[in-house]
Amino acid sequence: MPTGVSIRDVRAQLFAAADRILLRDGPSALTSRAVTAEAGVAKGVLHKHFDDFDAFLAEFVLDRVERMDADAAALRDAAGTGSVVDNLTTALIAVFESVAVAVVALITYRDELRARLREVWPAGVPVLTEAAIMIGDYLGAERDRGRISPDSDVNTLAAMLIGSAHLLFADRSNRPDTEAVRRIVTTLLGPEA
Structure with missing residues (x-):
């Protein structure tokens, strides 16, 4: 150049x-x-x-989190439409087919990056925490509409969905099929969702 x-x-x-x-x-x-x-x-x-490479990486991770805002808005807008299982299956696949799984590996791999992110991110791994918030907000909206059980702990369900889907997608060389994700969602929410 x-x-x-x-x-x-x-x-x-x-x-x-x-x-x-x-x-x-x-x-x-x-x-x-x-x-x-x-x-x-x-x-x-x-x-x-950027001040140094770890500063670049921290801003890169936070930018990838910020990019999830559009997905979160779309998922919230889907509340009350389609099936809850289909909406969540689509959302989980979108999260984990993005760079999210690779970002989790990056954060795990680099100690200095984790330290920098702790300074600006409240808790957890940024992309996974943001995805859990997105899923929890959606589940709350569906609970308010009576489409899932009124006593559902939506934040716990969201964390369980993110963790379970992450396990499926963690192997970058073997992409899970949609039905595997759907089984997780159906198992955690129940067949009536």
């Missing part, structure tokens, strides 16, 4: 490169050099926009 050439939306370009590396090669392959090479920019570009 020639010097002096303006790069449009460099953060998005670097984050997209990190996505591709994580999904293709896993967290051990994610280095500043790999990210800048994948993005097609000079190495100094990353360090011009």
Whole structure:
């Protein structure tokens, strides 16, 4: 990349490169050099926009959490429509087919990243915690509509759904089918959902 050439939306370009590396090669392959090479920019570009590589990774993770807002809104809007099982199955697949599983592995892999995230994130692993909040909000809306049991502990159900789905998707090389996710949702919510 020639010097002096303006790069449009460099953060998005670097984050997209990190996505591709994580999904293709896993967290051990994610280095500043790999990210800048994948993005097609000079190495100094990353360090011009971020204090260091762990600062880049922390902002990358938080950006991926923020991207879940649209999915959360769509799921909340689905409350009262379709079947609860279908809505949750679709939502869980969308969460775990994204970069979420790879981000969890990245956070586990890098001690400094975990430490930085603890400074700005209240608890848990950011993408999984946000997904559990999204699912819990949806389940609460469905409970309010009488489509799931009125005594359902929606936050516990949400955590159980996220944890169970994460176990299915944790192996990046073997994508579970929709029916496997549906079985988890049906088992946890009951066949009447």
